[in-house]
Amino acid sequence: xxxxxxxxxxLNGRLKKHIATAESFGLRKIGQETIQPDNAQTRGKxxxxxxxxxxxxxx
Numbered sequence: 001x002x003x004x005x006x007x008x009x010x011l012n013g014r015l016k017k018h019i020a021t022a023e024s025f026g027l028r029k030i031g032q033e034t035i036q037p038d039n040a041q042t043r044g045k046x047x048x049x050x051x052x053x054x055x056x057x058x059x
Contacts (some may be wrong), residue, residue, distance in 0.1 A: 001037075001038040001057060001059065002035050002059070003036050004055070005025055005053055005054075006033045006054045007032050007036050018048065018049050019041055036045045
């Protein structure tokens with residue numbers, strides 16, 4: 001199972017750790033998307049910055 005992660009809110013003014021987490025997904029601009037594996041590490045990152053993201057499951 002894979003997760004499609006899209007950045008829907010700006011990184012301006014966010015905590016440095018939250019910006020770094022978004023960039024670890026490869027997300028730097030609003031509207032960018034990435035596909036990541038559905039595992040504990042990815043879920044932990046999503047839990048940290050979920051308020052900035054839109055997440056959908058992809059098979």
